[in-house]
Amino acid sequence: MIIRRLAHRPVLLAAGLFLAFALPWLVYPPVAMDIAAWALFAAAVDLLLGYTGLLSFGHAAFWGVSAYVTGYIALHTGLPFPVAVLGGTAAAGLLAVPIGLLSVRLSGIYFSMVTLAFAQMVYFVVNQWRDVTGGENGLQGVPRELFGLDLTDPFVFYYAGIPLVLLGLAALWRIVHSPFGQVLVSIRDNPSRARALGYPVDRYRLLSFVLSAALAGLAGGVFSISHGFASLHDVYWTTSGQAVMMVVLGGIGTLWGSVLGAALIVSLNDYLATAGFEETGIITGSIFVVIVLLFRKGLWGTAAGLLAGRLQERRPVREPSGPKSSARQRSSSSVASKSSG
Template identity: 75%
Template sequence: MILSRLSARPVPLIAGLLIALALPWMIYPPVALDIACWALFATAVDLLLGHTGLLPFGHAAFWGGSAYVTGLIALHAGLPFPLAVLGGAVAAAILAVPIGYLSARLRGIYFAMVTLAFAQVVYFVANQWRGLTGGENGLQGIPRDFFGIDLSDPFFFYYAGLPLVLAGLFAAWRVVRSPFGRVLTAVRDNPARAQALGYPVARYKLLAFVLSAGLSGLAGGLFAIGHGFASLDEVYWTTSGQVVMMVVLGGIGTLWGGALGAALIVELGDYLATAGFQEIGLVTGAIFVITVLVFRRGVWGTVHHLLPDPTRHRAPRRSASEGA
């Protein structure tokens, strides 16, 4: 039984890694990169929504803020794109400190509305500071410099940027599996009891918020490098709503469900756009409503619940003294 459990654990991870490596061979490489970036973004949001119990409706500030910082570093400092992306992720984490400090003490709709308000402030600054951000025109011509290697082909750039995405996903997985992640689960389930046990609930929420923002920034910076520009769309509130929809579609609290939801939404949007369909939001909204009404656990959560689990309903082992 123990051997079967140990052997079954890495199967989804290996399958996900193989799919990630084969993705640009199966679909258009720029779409594959979009899926990878949105998958990391959705995983970062699920770290806060599914494992801490906070509904973030302003994470576009970190995704888009990192996109702008990454673009500025790549344009003016001439650093290799991985360093530019890491710089954007650090900037997103720093931005999350004051926002998280002021909002992490709230819960429910109040937390969601406060984070949305801060995100709109970031959008206003990006729109008005035209000398730095380009305003409505955005930052254009962001380079993909990597020690002189030609990465203009989206196929090769996908594999150059994939290690950053995998590193972010691994970091999220380690956080969830660590004692810190178990405390976050306790804070989500019963914050009053966690506080009574001596855990500083507000501090744990703030740390989770900053970690989630940093991973979101990592995804947003790579997204900006991949597309060669950063625009106001990246910091607009609809971006926050879209990533929350991906998490709900895949399954809240499943961690990898957000990646599945991102793949479904991005690929569906690309298919509908290629077919000339204009009302993409109408279709994705309908899918979201159906998922909420029918698949309460999301796609990944429902499949995981239906699969047989040898550890579920297992009878406790009797000791030798009881057997005698």
């Protein structure tokens, strides 16, 4: 596909790395960290939606559970925050196994509703387990411990936390460009044919679901450490909806589009909140509707398609070589000789 060929270009990858490390110089560092965490979360959702063909409204459960587990480990053990984040990531992956086993056999709206139901069950458990989660107050005062280094400055913490996000994005990129990723795309396009070819469709879907959940958990853990707390909003279903909106805005099945969608939504929410506008959902929802109507492939997908079209127009047309072309040349030369005679 055109977008995949563009994503393979080293120049594009280098530009992405440059923007990732320059981001806290361009926006407020906590906002930069939010953009990075949400970008990874949206890309993880895109692995399931864009490459496996399953729309999940329950990924807030994995983002939120990882946020709580990460915060609990950091609060009660004093371990470095990367270890706490990895603990939250493992918890999200483990939670995804039973949920996935009961969900991946379904598809379409049925899969979406089942994942939403499980997410609401997790929300209820987190809300009621007050001794561990803090209930409505959440976990507060989550430390940023890293071998005695002072990470209270958001600018310094950004450069300590961004490697985790970049590793998650690199893992996603490797997954979708591997043979495993190609099988996921074939299952998305035609599960019956993939099953006829001998691929265990449900097993592949389950593995994709668990990987997507674990990487969403990695993003949630980084987000929890960055903000210093974990709240009920992290496990509420609207968090899943926001990640899906980011994927659709950027372009389904692109990964890069998820990063672009996250940057736009987080930056817009921050700008509106700073300006004192409380009903940010009205603005973001309106923009979402306009983009969906005008850019069916999302911002990144549409831009990549237009660029590929321009390059195709500028490419010179070459005469075909082979027996037919040589015969055509002989016939034209014979006609020219007769006319001259």
